[in-house]
Amino acid sequence: MNNYRFQSTTEIIFGKGTEKDVGIEVAKYAKKALVVSYGQPFEQELMTVIRDSLDGQGIESFKLNGIKPNPEEKKVYEGIGVVRENEIPFILAVGGGSVIDTAKAIGFGAKYDGNFWDFFTDKPIKETLPTGVVLTFPATGSEASNGCVISNKELGVKRAVGSPLIRPKFAILNPELTYTLPAFQTFCGIVDMMSHVMERYFSNTTKTDLTDRLCEAILKSVIRNALILLEKPQDYDARAEIMWASTLAHNGLVGTGRSQDWASHMIGHELSAMYDSTHGATLSVITPAWAKYVYNANLSRFVQFAMRVFDVEYDIDCEERTALEGIRRLEQFFKRLNVPTTLKELGVESDEKYLDMAEKACRHKPIGDIKKLDAEDVCKILKLAE
């Protein structure tokens, strides 16, 4: 086990009806708030509840609507403008990862005189406005994470930044708000949270027994409850388990004391930047292909994964068969969720951009932990994912 620091300060407010008290939570920090949201018609009822709650506490609210998946830099600039013009001290995100990440970027961007994109190249974050979240789409874990991912359309890239300062102050998680999520989004979110666990689980750090088991606990629970949601999309308890899992998968807990991989995420981000693909769908395509390419670099870890997460029997004659059966079951599980598992299903029909994406993914150095990957390796993984 490696030395580590861990602190996750976000207050989780979980359960039925909890969004009704969002005004009370915001009032602990400010009397003015910028409310960032998708601004879709289906959210109208929720937005009324939130406005009423803010009004009830005498909080003046401003709006920033129209956030899209793979959120873009231009909405961040727009939000920073509104915040500065109206001297708004608090940002409330109502939505999923793209809304939360936009809110976070507005938060640290507004406190900085230069261009907020500087933080996505090399500048460390020193200061931010506080943020809060009403989560409607469990997936990215951004509601309690120290991360923020923004796409820069002008540069054709998608970049992540991390700082303990940008963890939201609170996150309101009402599973009922996720009942109306379309199946595709629900299951892409589930792939994303599983990937957040697997990127930490697939590590070459040894002697990480407890966090291994915590990872397996989350994966098994997500798998079980995803299958319930396939049959019953409005099962409260299954929605609740999935929602809580999304937060725990990415608040840092299951990565303590170990190196981490993140190669699948890096490749996935380049697919999203190039083709505007849904984040979770890039991961359901890349992760099994990545696993098939790297498993021999740490066979025992893939054996443990197969046995403990997918209940594969130990094959005394061939450990490799045990490991491969685990990867096969992971891929089959994704297929059962009706998410893409091939680049073709993702709409990527030709290999002409593989090298470009691979080079962008490995722009600073080789990626991954289980196996260090250069651009050539990434091209082979993309080939395996066809």
Next chain:
Amino acid sequence: MNNYRFQSTTEIIFGKGTEKDVGIEVAKYAKKALVVSYGQPFEQELMTVIRDSLDGQGIESFKLNGIKPNPEEKKVYEGIGVVRENEIPFILAVGGGSVIDTAKAIGFGAKYDGNFWDFFTDKPIKETLPTGVVLTFPATGSEASNGCVISNKELGVKRAVGSPLIRPKFAILNPELTYTLPAFQTFCGIVDMMSHVMERYFSNTTKTDLTDRLCEAILKSVIRNALILLEKPQDYDARAEIMWASTLAHNGLVGTGRSQDWASHMIGHELSAMYDSTHGATLSVITPAWAKYVYNANLSRFVQFAMRVFDVEYDIDCEERTALEGIRRLEQFFKRLNVPTTLKELGVESDEKYLDMAEKACRHKPIGDIKKLDAEDVCKILKLAE
């Protein structure tokens, strides 16, 4: 799953050599600190490291030594006196649960004009001095918990209080500092952390899949690593898993969304108050007896415990046999750790105080969640534990 709030703000600083930077952590809060410790000769080297680190940051330090297991009210009064006299704004606990709980009580006691014991009867905590921890004895989880347990010798009682305000600001966890713990303390600590998980696991709340699995993950890891420590007390990684498990067992994470039991702890506290027994040892005696008394009130939960934590096979003909085999393996595991599993081993030779302890344990209302227990039930459990 029930609605809940969860926030654990303590920063964990984990690993080899981390105590050397305690001065840097304290300096974030204050330039003067009261250092609370056992003050035992074996700690001398550690105390020198800590004093040097505090000195290195120009922090003036004051001492409160002589804290004992089942920490007493008089040391809290003494600490409050030192803090007030010297206007000390920060309290650093160097030790295990009794030192940390003394530090916490001094923290909220010093900010209150009345008698600090008021908080252990009914007064809510509104304010406290900040505390920090260098942990040397993983067991109570107090290093990141919202709880504090103090014994009042004058009243012959041991009482707990809880508030989010009293979570330490940071907890430094270096597993190497636990190498010299005697086996009895090591394994009593392990019983205590397992009990913190089981008190939450044995709940009548249904549909708690993810937290069930997190509980099982911690229990399985603790069991595995406790057996390693039986053979190799200085195995760094086993010490590390145990140390991290003690924190996660009691920071609130594995109790989210569920009612909790705590009957074994309540009975154990009365044994400690009456006989000054080691906390963990009261739990290794009471928990199996409690389980034998209550398992039929929620058979399926005890079946799951047996199968998932102790790998008991499901008995198609008799679920009860499955459950009882799990309880038997728990008791056998405690025996293997050489901790007491009977009142006799604890030095309790007669039943004359059973009723007194039972009535004190149930003084406000019936205790427990799996099965509500009154004083008569508690007497029967004590009888089963003979």
